[in-house]
Amino acid sequence: MPRRRYKSSIIERRKEVLTGLENLGVRIYEQLDRGYFPSIEMPSRSTENIYYDPQVRQFILGDKRVRRSARNIRHIRPFTQLVWTAFFSHELASQRKTSTLRDVYYSAQAYEMSFKDQQESNNIITDLETVLGSSREDFNIFPEERSAIFGDLTIEYTVPDYEGRTLNLTSHPDGVMIGPALTSSEFVKTTADKVIAIEKGGLFTRFIEENVHKKFNAILVLTAGQAPRATRHFVRRLNRELNLPVYIFTDGDPWGMHIAMVMISGSANAAHLRELATPDAKWSGVWATDIVNYKLPTDPLDEVDVKRLYELQKDPRYKDPLWQREIKMFLKIRRKAEQEAFSRYGLTYIVDKYLPAKLEETK
């Protein structure tokens, strides 16, 4: 299990991942060399082994472990794929190249290690994450999805050719993409005193246009729907390394609520990983009570919305009174509202009135 660190140390972290991969190789090599079928043990990711840990405030894996053995005819293929993926990741990480999930799927074919489909290769990568206890971004495999960041934060690149170069994240009015280079950068300095995460691109742009970053001294993060893991990890670093409070604004519906929750408490899918969640982040809106208080234009909740609300009501992550209250309110008013709904009061209303009020309320 990786140690928790509050200070950035990208280079050390990379070294740690490389060592982890090499050790895995040595372990398998030695088993083979002694004439044994190699096997690997890892925590089970089956649903009955996923628990919510109130201490850590995220989902974690229980004590159940699974063993993958090359002796087992059903295991040997995924086992080989796992060893290959480790080998490939090691190549990537040591040459400081990055790759996407899709890329991995195709690269495998060059080694006659074809995966049936993308899903199979994704599963193997998740296996490797579980074995090593670090996320795939650490061994330079990124998803396709990208989100963005904007604000007064200066970073220093650690990727080849950019090493040592710095960038201020206000330098592009569309924001800077949160990609592999940014994720692996060191923080140099910032004047911001908070982070505001926003679900939707339209609002993110509005906030930049309205100088929210200046008015509120904030770094703006676009999650673009459910936040990618790189973004979640980056927000966590902003919180932990720079001690910036994080406020999350989403649509006022069960799905927006859950976007915020995954950033705060993590997802069951990533229960084998730490350092993705930001437990101290706050969901600042749009709440169900906001819909009532601000008399927002609404749509009715449909069947799946309601079903989702009942699910969330029972979810251990939602046991906090605030969340329970909002779920009940949604179920009572049976309405939902998008972030854009504030436009009925004029384009700047959300920035001028709603945002300061909510930041104050959830401080």
Add this chain to the structure above:
Amino acid sequence: MVQTTFEEISAADFFYRNRDIAGFTNPSRAIFAAVRELVENSLDAAESLKMPPDIYVRLSFEGEAGKESQIYRLRVEDNGIGVPPRHIPSAFGQVLFGSKYKLKQQRGTFGLGGKMAILYGQITTHQPACIISSTGASKAYMYKLMIDIQRNRPLILDRKVRINKEQWRGTIVEFCLEGDYFRAMPKILEYFKQTAMVNPYANLTFVDPKGRLYKFTSVTKEMPDPPKETLPHPYGVDVELLQRLIQVTPYKNMLEFLRHHFHRVGEITARKFLEFSNISPSKNPKKLSHGEIVRLMRMLKRFREFLPPDAGCLSPVGEELLRVGILKELKPEFVAVHQRKPSTYAGHPFIIEVGIAYGGEIPKKGSFLIYRFANRIPLLYDEASDVSVKVINSMNWRRYKVTPDMPIAVSVHICSTKVPYKTVGKEFIADRPEVKREVANGLREVARRLQRFLTRREHVDRERKRLGIFSKYLPKIAQFSAQLAGKEKQPDIKKLLRSVEKFAA
């Protein structure tokens, strides 16, 4: 029907008028039937000497006959027993000559041999047939003859005697007939193939009118024992047979008559029967009235104490020869054959032999190939009505891991002194319960063996696949882990591969 009109018109005349029932329905059926009759005659002729048959058949085109038929010359040569010279004219020019009052498992549909074919040839082409035969003695005889249809007598047109220095033995029959070879071709070729299947000891050569040569070579010298003649069993007689026996019998009282003309009837059984049927043992059979004969037939069928017929007179192919024949003609991957114990129906003994062949060169058709044989001749027509087909279709093949899309050929052979054909066409077997049961039991037995084979093969396949997986992935694990661990040398995985091989063995 045949026998009751026997007295009224000549037998040749009868067949002339009713050639349909002998299989000479149309030009295509006729040419097939002619080839078949003569080949079967030749097979019998060789087998009666326990000689592996060597038969040469040639069809040559002679000229157009009609819109859909041509004149062909058919020549069939064999290495059989030969016909003694004085019998040649009658044997080939007189219908029903030599019919015996004994029963014997025989091939020909009517026991008419080639006579019907020769008669048909004469009717359609008005040309004489040429017969050459020798019993292996110093002379060979050639006859050119026609049949006097009205009088059922041979007309000898020419006769030659030739010195047989090389001591050739056999018979050559050559005559012209009308037919439609190209329509009959598939059946004729199928006939040779299937004949070769149940006669794997025979050499068959066929040259068709286009000069194409088809050769079916023997693969064994082993032959089944030839069938023996046997007396009719009391359960199987009819009035006609009784009348004929009475006509020829030298015995002057019923006791002797029963003892000497019936199968498995000894003195004790005969006495018991006469008592049962209230007939005086000293009664002269020739004095029986027609009514008494009918009553005798009924009583014979009703008496429960006759011993069941003995199948010793039958000549099945035998499991080994059937296996060899199937392997030779179908080239399957697997074959199972089974011979049932002799059984009887209505006083006639019979033996069922079945074979099932799988894979190899057997095609996948979506249904089984079915080969039917009766007294070692193939049955090629009316498959759907045959008892074997009914049994095959009603079996639950899934139980034996068998599905219709598998490449499977089923062979069923029935041999009997009286094959239970359903119709006069004699192309399919009636579904008599006794026969049906034997066929079903035989098929179940071979199906079980096929199932065992399929299961074992599946197991071997699985093991081979398993081994393939290990030998595909273990080297890769070795390679990648060595690279990952930064080792120069790859770990030795031979021992591991050997250990999985051990499971496979």
